[in-house]
Amino acid sequence: xxxxxxxxxxxxxxxxxxxxxxxxVFDLIAKPSHVTVLYAFSAPxxxxxxxxxxxxxxxxxxxxxxxxxxxxxxxxxxFFVTGKGGKGVLVAEATVATALADHxxxxxxxxxxxxxxxxxxxxxxxMLKVQISRFACGGVVIAPSSHHQAADGPSxxxxxxxxxxxxxxxxxxxxxxxxxxGPRALVPRCPPRCEFEHRGAEFLLPLSSSLLSSDDEASVVxxxxxxxxxxxxxxxxxxxxxxxxxxxxxxxxxxxxxxHVWKKITAARGLLDSATPTAIYVAVNGRxxxxxxxxxxxxxxxxAILAESTETSARGLVGGxxxxxxxxxxxxxxxxxxxxxxxxxxxxxxxCEENLEPAVLDEDNLLSPDVDVNSWLHxxxxxxxxxxxxxxVGILPAKIQxxxxxxxxxxxxxxxxxxxxxxxxxxxxxxxxxxxxxxD
Numbered sequence: 001x002x003x004x005x006x007x008x009x010x011x012x013x014x015x016x017x018x019x020x021x022x023x024x025v026f027d028l029i030a031k032p033s034h035v036t037v038l039y040a041f042s043a044p045x046x047x048x049x050x051x052x053x054x055x056x057x058x059x060x061x062x063x064x065x066x067x068x069x070x071x072x073x074x075x076x077x078x079f080f081v082t083g084k085g086g087k088g089v090l091v092a093e094a095t096v097a098t099a100l101a102d103h104x105x106x107x108x109x110x111x112x113x114x115x116x117x118x119x120x121x122x123x124x125x126x127m128l129k130v131q132i133s134r135f136a137c138g139g140v141v142i143a144p145s146s147h148h149q150a151a152d153g154p155s156x157x158x159x160x161x162x163x164x165x166x167x168x169x170x171x172x173x174x175x176x177x178x179x180x181x182g183p184r185a186l187v188p189r190c191p192p193r194c195e196f197e198h199r200g201a202e203f204l205l206p207l208s209s210s211l212l213s214s215d216d217e218a219s220v221v222x223x224x225x226x227x228x229x230x231x232x233x234x235x236x237x238x239x240x241x242x243x244x245x246x247x248x249x250x251x252x253x254x255x256x257x258x259x260h261v262w263k264k265i266t267a268a269r270g271l272l273d274s275a276t277p278t279a280i281y282v283a284v285n286g287r288x289x290x291x292x293x294x295x296x297x298x299x300x301x302x303x304a305i306l307a308e309s310t311e312t313s314a315r316g317l318v319g320g321x322x323x324x325x326x327x328x329x330x331x332x333x334x335x336x337x338x339x340x341x342x343x344x345x346x347x348x349x350x351x352c353e354e355n356l357e358p359a360v361l362d363e364d365n366l367l368s369p370d371v372d373v374n375s376w377l378h379x380x381x382x383x384x385x386x387x388x389x390x391x392x393v394g395i396l397p398a399k400i401q402x403x404x405x406x407x408x409x410x411x412x413x414x415x416x417x418x419x420x421x422x423x424x425x426x427x428x429x430x431x432x433x434x435x436x437x438x439x440d
Contacts (some may be wrong), residue, residue, distance in 0.1 A: 001112035002097040003133060010088040010126075011056050013066035018085025021064070021182045023078050025348025026286075026303035027149045029202050029358040031402075032069075034129065036117045036145040037156070038106060039384065040394030043138030046167050046386050048093055051132055051142070054166035054173075059089060061177045062159050062301060064150040065128040077355060080127075080150070080182075090123040092131040100139030105413065106396040108230035108421065117143035117398055127151075139390065143398070152303045154285055155179075157379045159301070168387040179301035183352065187295045192346035195339060202306070202344065204357040221367040225401050228365070229429035232396070233261075233436050236417035243322070246439060251326040253418065254408060255333070258282070258373045259325035261406055261420055261436075263318055265371055268424070268432035271314035278369040279311040280329060284336035285379070291338050295345055306344065307372065308335040314369060329373075366403065367425055373406045377418065382410040397421060 046054075059066055063082040066089055071078050094116075106113070118129040129145040146156055158179060166173045199205050235243075235257060244256045251259070262280045271278065286304040290296050296304050310332040317325060376395075384392050395409055400423040407421040424432060 001103060001110075001115060003094050003112070003115035004096075005092050005094045005131075008090065008092045010090055011059060011066070012088045013086035014060045014063065014083055016083040018081055018083045019063075020070075021067070021080040021082055022352065023080070023149060024183050024186060024302055025344060025352075025356075026152075026305065028078075028356055029360060030148040030152065030303045030305075031360070032149050033147070034120065034124070034145040035148050035153075036120075036143055036398035038113070038116055038141055038143045038394065038396045038398060039160075039381075039392060040100060040104065040106060040141045041139060041386065042100060042390045042393045044389045045134075045138060045140045046388050048132055048134065050167055050171070052091070053171040054163055054169075055089070055091070055130070057171050058159075058162050058166045058173045058177070061162060061173060062179050064181055064301065065089060065146070065159065067127050067150065068125050069127075069147070069149065075353075075355065078149075087125050087127070090118060090126045090129040092118050092129075094131060094133040096133055096135045098135065099137040100135040100141070100393075101137065104394055106394040108232050108396065108399070113396075113398065116141050118145055120145075139393075141394075145398075149303070151301065152285075152305045153374070153376060154287060154304070154379050155301045157381055158299060160384055161380070164384050164386055178299045180297050180299065181301040183348070185297055185300055185302075186345050186348070187293070188346045188349035189342065192349040194343045194347045194350065196343045198344055198347045200359065202359060204359045222365045223367060223403075223425055225365050227426050228401050228403050228423055229426040230400055231422045231424065231429045231433060233420040233422065233433075234411060234413065234417060235420065235437075236411075236415045239437070240417060242439070247321075247323040247326045250323065251330060254375050254377055255326045255329045256322070257408060257418060257420065258329045258375075258406070259322055261373070261422065262329070262371050263322070263325055264432060264436050264438075265404070265406075265422065265424065265428070266314050266369070267318050267435060268428045269314075269369065270428075270431075271369060272318050274314040276314045276369050277311050278314045278317055278371070279309040280332060281307045281309045281370065281372040282329060282332040282336075283307045283372070283374045284333055286336065286341045289336060289338055290341055293338065293342065295342050306336045306341065308332045309370075365401075368404050371404050371406055372402070373408065375408045377408055377410055382412060
């Protein structure tokens with residue numbers, strides 16, 4: 001793929017006075033790195049001028065995306081600097097000499113994929129980087145790279161929809177753009193109280209510097225990040241229906257497919273007869289779990305994701321029924337309920353002056369028997385439409401380095417279904433491909 005970057009520039013932040021915005025308790029447990037997703041649109045598409053004008057017009061409604069992260073000189077606590085103290089948004093415009101159709105469906109195995117987004121090591125101070133790659137046919141790939149501590153997946157859906165609507169409005173943002181952000185938008189109880197223990201769960205215990213004991217550290221297996229492979233599996237509607245029937249038709253598509261993939265990944269890792277514990281971590285969007293309390297606004301911009309896990313033995317998982325595995329996925333997801341989320345928000349209010357350390361092992365080169373599953377099935381990414389006549393024909397995260405990470409994405413193929421992106425050590429990825437569609 002011949003990709004030529006024609007120019008790069010920065011859309012400056014709002015000229016408003018700088019404001020220091022502390023990270024929320026949710027932001028603190030988000031991985032401090034950029035997440036890149038590629039969106040491919042067939043021709044006809046809006047011009048680069050139209051995309052740029054709309055992006056410039058809508059960004060003031062999302063101050064965190066033009067901000068930058070700084071740290072307090074005494075406490076070392078992180079905070080966003082918004083307004084004219086921010087770094088703005090880095091934009092690259094590129095051209096591709098071939099037709100978009102020649103590169104569909106987007107495949108994680110393609111060595112050309114990295115040319116369609118701003119390099120990971122470039123412009124790391126910017127909360128948002130965007131590359132617009134225009135193909136010879138008029139199709140376009142738009143690749144936003146957003147800093148995870150500034151925005152989670154549902155937040156980026158809110159932003160992208162506002163950008164799309166602004167293009168459709170000839171550069172004028174909709175009147176109803178709303179994106180409350182920061183700790184002031186989250187509502188603790190008065191007085192705040194914690195019914196659950198969040199130290200040792202989301203955050204490290206005091207005086208603890210690691211989740212790993214010395215014995216655990218000695219047993220950790222590290223590989224070169226280049227050995228982490230991304231595999232895209234496609235499950236059509238018929239396969240999913242058959243799978244759900246096998247699970248007694250008691251579980252959702254997300255629960256059933258997550259359980260199936262968890263079982264297959266565990267088998268691919270060679271743990272069929274092992275007593276090794278394996279856990280599945282389920283990411284839950286808190287915006288939809290707080291009922292009518294307003295603890296988290298539905299249009300909250302930032303992070304509102306918590307992950308809960310359930311654990312069993314590898315032998316029990318692989319040898320057990322699909323329904324049993326789906327039940328465990330459901331239990332993990334339902335554990336993040338209104339009471340737990342409110343407790344977590346209250347924990348943030350009570351301990352906001354402390355240097356909280358996330359209890360997350362997020363080294364990209366660690367091998368693990370666990371799986372982290374993220375669902376994009378219901379956040380509406382697949383409905384983005386610039387109104388120019390072209391269609392969204394591809395959604396794909398850029399290279400995922402965290403081994404065991406899984407994304408469920410609505411498939412844009414004619415036969416619909418679900419695409420599942422899996423990051424695995426390359427030796428296990430090859431085995432997964434050979435068993436991923438087996439019903440047993």
